[in-house]
Amino acid sequence: MADIPDNTIEVSNLVKTYGSLTAVNNLSFTVKRGEIVGLLGPNGAGKSTTMRILTGYLPANAGSVRICGLPVASHPEATRRHIGYMPENNPLPEDLRVSEYLWFRGRLKEMPRAKLRARIDEVLELCDLKRNRHRILGRLSKGNRQRVGIAEAILAEPAVIIMDEPTIGLDPHQIIIVRNLIASLRGRMSVIISSHILPEIEETCDRVLIINGGRIVASGSPADLRREMFGHTTYRVELAGDTTRLAADLTALDPTLRLSGLGELGPDGFATATLLTEAPEDLGEKLLLGLPARGYRVRSLGHAHPSLEDVFLAATRRSWDARLPDQKPTEGASRAPLPKV
Numbered sequence: 001m002a003d004i005p006d007n008t009i010e011v012s013n014l015v016k017t018y019g020s021l022t023a024v025n026n027l028s029f030t031v032k033r034g035e036i037v038g039l040l041g042p043n044g045a046g047k048s049t050t051m052r053i054l055t056g057y058l059p060a061n062a063g064s065v066r067i068c069g070l071p072v073a074s075h076p077e078a079t080r081r082h083i084g085y086m087p088e089n090n091p092l093p094e095d096l097r098v099s100e101y102l103w104f105r106g107r108l109k110e111m112p113r114a115k116l117r118a119r120i121d122e123v124l125e126l127c128d129l130k131r132n133r134h135r136i137l138g139r140l141s142k143g144n145r146q147r148v149g150i151a152e153a154i155l156a157e158p159a160v161i162i163m164d165e166p167t168i169g170l171d172p173h174q175i176i177i178v179r180n181l182i183a184s185l186r187g188r189m190s191v192i193i194s195s196h197i198l199p200e201i202e203e204t205c206d207r208v209l210i211i212n213g214g215r216i217v218a219s220g221s222p223a224d225l226r227r228e229m230f231g232h233t234t235y236r237v238e239l240a241g242d243t244t245r246l247a248a249d250l251t252a253l254d255p256t257l258r259l260s261g262l263g264e265l266g267p268d269g270f271a272t273a274t275l276l277t278e279a280p281e282d283l284g285e286k287l288l289l290g291l292p293a294r295g296y297r298v299r300s301l302g303h304a305h306p307s308l309e310d311v312f313l314a315a316t317r318r319s320w321d322a323r324l325p326d327q328k329p330t331e332g333a334s335r336a337p338l339p340k341v
């Protein structure tokens with residue numbers, strides 16, 4: 001992939017309006033080669049519109065998108081060759097068989113016959129669809145249909161994969177299969193997925209862009225976002241020992257550590273302590289080694305960090321609060337839409 005630049009997706013000051021509605025409002029972001037990025041946002045945030053512009057199916061009013069260094073607006077055909085796209089609801093021709101469909105799509109992508117034959121076997125294997133290869137698409141379960149959509153998207157080994165809500169409507173078991181499938185693309189293809197399913201984004205993505213009202217309101221790894229929104233990490237530790245000197249021992253262990261709460265002492269001599277830190281790195285190992293070295297017995301240690309859902313709500317609330325007064329609805333009208341989780 002020598003000719004593929006480090007930034008496979010470059011979005012710069014993108015604007016899309018539908019009449020008087022601004023669906024995408026000056027959006028800028030980049031995605032690196034091999035990175036998995038999640039677009040997270042409430043209904044109507046502008047995720048699908050952004051994805052359609054990225055794939056060249058919808059023109060923007062302003063701004064630019066480059067895929068593998070090429071501007072989409074002036075080179076729609078050439079950029080589409082670098083993209084595998086699974087649109088929302090993943091429409092499939094109902095009366096084709098799985099292998100026929102992949103063959104048809106591969107030929108449309110101008111893949112040579114011999115290469116396509118081998119690649120279809122590969123993607124069927126990768127997407128766990130081998131035993132379904134002769135089945136009619138219209139009779140497949142929702143989970144299998146989604147996997148056919150992913151198989152089609154990765155068929156021509158594009159540098160960029162774009163998936164709009166790839167796990168919508170799937171049961172938890174199918175979600176895990178699709179999630180693992182997406183994770184297996186890490187490092188090989190750049191992947192953008194949009195989702196309302198917050199744990200899924202957290203599990204699968206290296207980086208999250210939270211979108212609200214067509215703008216990015218927060219971005220970073222799930223851990224970065226938690227820190228940015230809440231400014232600290234919380235640990236809960238169950239320990240026994242002389243807790244009167246715990247606060248001082250924690251400061252000695254790491255100057256950023258604070259004791260923010262200490263539960264009741266149980267009959268077995270253990271109490272639960274809540275610790276806060278602003279340190280960017282994980283202090284778990286330091287605590288596990290340092291507390292016993294200072295005479296404490298540690299029974300358990302865990303993060304008590306805010307979920308990505310808390311981050312999402314904080315970010316969308318923050319973006320809401322940052323709006324000008326005349327952009328807010330009148331008293332009593334509903335606030336920012338909540339995600340359909």
Ligand SMILES: Nc1ncnc2c1ncn2[C@@H]1O[C@H](COP(=O)(O)OP(=O)(O)OP(=O)(O)O)[C@@H](O)[C@H]1O
Pocket residue numbers: 018021023041042043044045046047048049050
């Ligand atoms: N073709 C269209 N014509 C007019 N308005 C549109 C059109 N497509 C989308 N919109 C509006 O643009 C805004 C952004 O829609 P978009 O579908 O991009 O959001 P989304 O984040 O993908 O939401 P969802 O998760 O509900 O699909 C919404 O207010 C939507 O109603």
